[in-house]
Amino acid sequence: MVAQSYTVAFEGVDARSVEVQCAVAPGVPAFSIVGLPDKAVSEARERVRSALAGMAIALPSKRITVNLSPADMPKEGSHFDLPIALSLLAALEIIPKDAVAQTCALGELSLDGTLVPVTGALPAAMAAASEDRALLCPRASGAEAAWVDACTVLGAGSLHEVVQHFTGRLVLEPAKPGEIRTDTGLRDLRDVKGQERAKRALEIAAAGRHHLIFVGTPGSGKSMLAARLPGILPPLTPIEALETSMIHSVAGLLDEGGISRTRPFREPHHTASQAAIIGGGRGAKPGEISLAHNGVLFMDEFPEFPRQVLETLRQPVETGEVMVARANAHVRYACRFMLVAAANPCKCGYLPDAARACSRAPVCGEDYMGRISGPLMDRFDLRIEVPPVAFHDLDLPASGDGSATVAARVAAARAVQTRRFADHKGLRTNADAEGRVLEEIATPDAEGRDLLLRAADRFGLSARGYHRVLRTARTIADLDESETIRRPHLAEALSYRLIAARET
Known part of the structure; x- marks a missing residue:
């Protein structure tokens, strides 16, 4: 039988x-x-x-x-x-x-x-x-x-x-979908005292899904800023929620059948292995970069990660997908995430402060930041120096825009991009644009083009860097509700890429 x-x-x-x-x-x-x-x-x-x-x-x-x-x-x-x-x-x-x-x-x-x-x-x-x-x-x-x-x-x-x-003695009732969960414990950006430049960079990164790195002394607020990123990101669209939940389902991370509309925020420790970050192990399970799909991958103490782990990020950051190839499994996972990194300027952490820096300064800073290769650093659209917060600023009452206000501006900019890429399959944010599409949406005016060409020549921008500046400027223009990329938009985009690069 x-x-x-x-x-x-x-x-x-x-x-x-x-x-x-x-x-x-x-x-x-x-x-x-x-x-x-x-x-x-x-x-x-x-x-x-x-x-x-x-x-x-x-x-x-x-x-x-x-x-x-x-x-x-x-x-x-x-x-x-x-x-x-x-x-x-x-x-x-x-x-x-x-x-x-x-x-x-x-x-x-x-x-x-x-x-x-x-x-x-x-x-x-x-x-x-x-x-x-x-x-x-x-x-x-x-x-x-x-x-x-x-x-x-x-x-x-x-x-x-x-x-x-x-056998017909019992009728099983059809299951009902789990509840849509929303994270109500998100932290408010208003809690961060000072650091207005870093807050602005965080808003731009959230609006266009741009990769971001914070460099600053210990206690300057790098991790605090990154932890408030989920509070300003727009909720997942139904398609994005399904994509993300499929990965989390395979990994066994869906709690009681509920699907979350909050974007993933993954923060692996710097001792994590390559298989934990990229994916692998028995059955080629998804790694942190795939679990952060449509969300944020925050890597604190970035230079402390093993060099091999950092270098494997280069291809997924560019393509938005990763092939986990093992002897008995070849599995492709989506991993369109926003990479946010935080790093001290040197091993001791106090390179900018002559009174507290170690005896090896400034060589220690060059050696420490040298752990991040040039090709990987080139993939960060925004490089922000986070200076120490003055003690008198800590006593001031909370000021500036809160997460709700910033989130509204980010949502408006994302809505503009949704309409812009409605006819382009696979494109959702400015960070995804490339080739002919990038030329169509990010052509600057005459003054802006002149500034960009002079900056590219003087600072030796790579082709990737040139295009990433254009994408960032497009996002800044969207936040400014401008159809055209003008000189101020490009100047701000260049400042986030070039000034921090020279200082670090």
Whole structure:
């Protein structure tokens, strides 16, 4: 007797359909799983055996073979437990075969038959919808999967409920989407005393998704400024929220099925490995750059990261995607993030202060900042020196625009860019523009062009630097509600790139 059920195998955020075939035939009693399973999948037979025993279902004294097709594709994860149990129950004629074949299932079984939530329910629902199948999953994963409107999602609490559903004694209710979560604990930009230039740079970076680096002495407010960036960024659009949630679903970071409209803010420690930052490990899981997709990747103590880790950022920063290539997996992840870095000017941190600097100044500063290669530094649109805050400024009451006011200006600038790139697939912000599109949207007036050419010649701007100045100037003009890039816009964009470069 042979029966089939269906599930998925994950390749990054893509879910590929897998047919779970079960054959019960005469022979030496055995229960084997074939089709390139990993250890977790191979151990499913013991969990399935125990779950069925808890329902007073004894396996026959026959040879049971489960094949995961296509057999040459690696199968990883405990979510194969439920589809293996379904195909076995269908082969034993306990539940109808045709009903099982119309369902895509995933879920881990505990020894008593309880269904345990698994990762990847959202991309699994996308795959099930594309094949016109319903998705059967643990009840705790149903809220996440139910965000896919085109798919009927059924959540069950145990294998016993699943059997009752397929035999007509219980009707599983379709799962409802989880709530849309908004982060109410965002920090206010008004808390930062002084640092008006750095606040302005933060606003420009948020408006155009420009990469930004803060360089300043310890305690000057670099991390404090970066921590307030989520409060001025616009919420994720529905498409961006789905893209980001797909990655977080595979990584197991979606809490109780809720999808957040707040942009991700990831801040890995400088001891993080290359696999943690870029992606890798078992199954080529997404790294911090992909978890920060459509959001912010904040790297504090930037020069302290291993040189190899920093250099691997160069390609993802440019292309917005990364290929995690391993011996047994080649997975592509989206990683369109805003890179915000913070660094001390030297190892001791007090290079600008002659009274507190170490005896190796200024050589220590050159050596320390030399850990950031020229090609990587060239990818930062905004390079800001953050000076120490005077003590008398700390006693002053909070002043300047708060996060709500700045966020409104950023949202208005982003709305302009949305309309501008409506007919350009893959372009969402000024930082994405290149080639002919950049020439169309960022052509300066005569005075601005003259200033840019003279600055490029005098300071030796690279071609990348030249185009990044144009993108930044376009964003400044959008914040100024100007259709044309004028000389003041280019002058401000150049000041953020050139002055800090000379000083550091």
